[in-house]
Amino acid sequence: MKLVQSFLEESATKTPDKIALICEEQRFTYAQFEAMANRLAQALVANGVRRGDRVLLFLPNSVELVVSIFATLKANAVFVPVNHSTKADRLRFLAKDCRAAGLVTWQRQGKTAVSLQKSIPSLNTVVVVGDAPDGCLSFAGIQETFSAERPSSQTIDQDLACLIYTSGSTGEPKGVMSAHNNVVFAASSIISYLQNTADDIVLNVLPLSFDYGLYQLLMTFKFGGTLVLERSFAYPAPVLKRIAAEKVTGLPLVPTIAAILLQLDLSPYDFSSLRYITNTAAALSPSHITALQEKFPQAMLFSMYGLTETKRTLYLPPEQLAERPGSVGIPIPGTEAWLEDETGRRLGPGEIGELVIRGSHVMRGYWERPEATAARFRPGPIPGERLCYSGDLFRIDNKGFFHFVGRKDDIIKSRGEKVAPKEIENVLCSLSGVVETAVIGIPDPVLGEAIKAFVVLKDNSLSEKDVLRHCRQHLEDFMVPQQIEFRDTLPKSSNGKIAKKELK
Structure with missing residues (x-):
């Protein structure tokens, strides 16, 4: 144990x-x-x-x-x-x-x-x-x-090690329950495909409140390496100098950081020690993958996919990047995954369906949220076992590699964080003078997705600055919208719901 x-x-x-x-x-x-x-x-x-x-x-x-x-x-x-x-x-x-x-x-x-x-x-x-x-x-x-x-x-290893809160489509944060055996298994599996050893020195700029950042710490301490911990990537130059000074071998990225790196002149910096780079939180575009390989030719690049409910789910072996730059790979060691349609039928190559995940990295459910737990974590082939239904749509190619298609709900992934539009909408609606609002994610080359809010006002007493000020007072930094658009009305479906698809 x-x-x-x-x-x-x-x-x-x-x-x-x-x-x-x-x-x-x-x-x-x-x-x-x-x-x-x-x-x-x-x-x-x-x-x-x-x-x-x-x-x-x-x-x-x-x-x-x-x-x-x-x-x-x-x-x-x-x-x-x-x-x-x-x-x-x-x-x-x-x-x-x-x-x-x-x-x-x-x-x-x-x-x-x-x-x-x-x-x-x-x-x-x-x-x-x-x-x-x-x-x-x-x-x-x-x-x-x-x-x-x-x-x-x-x-004992069945006890909970941590609760990591994640936003859902309802906008109410839910605590993902991770038992010790879940965390130990996930960390061990990732270490195995990254081939980490005690000689590795990992630089982490991601918050430890984010599971991707947290596991940099946990894995490094598990394999006995050294972690270089930064507050953030707000000031790239000192961080990049640190890579050379500390002879960093591992660099975890999210698309936001990758986009910033690709805009910088990296010629003054020595990255010869870098053995590998990882990316998750959102898929890198093939063009960004190619550009990163050109910037860091000696480093293996791992494109990955995961969600808090399973930690890491898929990874693309670096040798497959040239042939499948749009793929996020295969199940991590010791696990399996497949696609199902809405009737529960398993799908084959070329078909699009929801990703279903099986393995010891499937977490215990949501803290005191039995209905949400039952929807996400469903019975598996062995009595008492739970599978994770990701809520994300994929297709599999004829070699068994997974390709991300889109999300079943409208969760926004911005700056490597999962953002529930409902949380932002609730804050906007609490501002006097706001009648209704809708929040969506729009493609952004740096953020992955930028947050855009559509707002209907009671009158014209509020400005964009007023709305953003209110958001900054009540939302975490990464949840504040980048764009505000005022409208007289919002499109509605026949049942009266706001038709967000018409806003995109």
């Missing part, structure tokens, strides 16, 4: 003095991380966090976030990573929805933490990085006072 925290614990035992993580100017060994995580875990347990409790991790990419992930697991609890740009209303929803017992955040969010602690009965333990308000624990103080001894483990 292997648990997710064993990724750190085994590497700390095997190579205690090896650099595990580089973050800005800081460097930490596996032994240091093991000690820091143990201290925080001891503090969580001492302050009432129990087996199976949920702990919200509301931090930007940082050393403290990495420590908190493993500390929560060592405390026999379930970590819930939250994007650091999340607004207070959504954070409160998440905390209530999962009945969080703990919260780790940073000084900037101290007032929000205190407010949550007062309004959410389950939230008993709050740890703050930096100056801690009254009633909260200091992260630094914990590291100075608590024991570095590893807490006793009560967890």
Whole structure:
């Protein structure tokens, strides 16, 4: 039986003095991380966090976030990573929805933490990085006072390791339940096809609240490599210099970052150490694949597809790129996938249908959402087994390679994030003067999809600036529309629903 925290614990035992993580100017060994995580875990347990409790991790990419992930697991609890740009209303929803017992955040969010602690009965333990308000624990103080001894483990591999919230077509975030055995299997499968070894140095600019970013950390600690953790890709030049300085071998991308890279003059930078590049979150266009291969000729390029409900699902072996640049590949090792039509009939080459996924990476369902769970996770061929119905449409070629066609619902993938139009529409409709609204995704060479909002006003008292200001106040950065279009009316179907297809 292997648990997710064993990724750190085994590497700390095997190579205690090896650099595990580089973050800005800081460097930490596996032994240091093991000690820091143990201290925080001891503090969580001492302050009432129990087996199976949920702990919200509301931090930007940082050393403290990495420590908190493993500390929560060592405390026999379930970590819930939250994007650091999340607004207070959504954070409160998440905390209530999962009945969080703990919260780790940073000084900037101290007032929000205190407010949550007062309004959410389950939230008993709050740890703050930096100056801690009254009633909260200091992260630094914990590291100075608590024991570095590893807490006793009560967890088994069937227990939940994390809840990762994802938006659905209803607009209400749902927590995807990932058990330890799900995460261990998914990480192991991906490591096997990337052929990772302890010599790999992975640079990650993606938020650890995003499963693609999170697994860069988990996998690197599992194979005993080194993770170079950046806050973001907002300033490309320092990040690109870091690739050469740290001799980075692995670079995970999303289409947004790929598009930025392709617009830059990369000649001043040394990328000779890069062994592989990965892409997921949205498919790269064949032209971008070709351009990336020209920019990084020595690196293997892995085009992949996944969803939070299964982590990774498909990958295209790099040697197939030239022949199948539009494909996202085959099922990851140890899994299978196929296509079905709406009657449940399995489809053959050339036919378009919904992707169905089978394997140990199929997660446990949605936290306390039995109806949504039943719709997505359906019975498999073995009694008690669950398959994942992706909601995405694919076709298979005559060699068994999968090609993404489109989404069954209207979820927008922008900047590598899944965005539910309904969430944005709800915020827009809360603005006085807005009568109705519709939000869609439109193709964008940098973002993958840009977010466009159509708005019908009661009168002309609102401007585009007013609407965007309201959005920025209530939405995470990646959910704010890039375009606003005012209309007198919106097209409707015969049953009165807004006909979004007519807006595209």
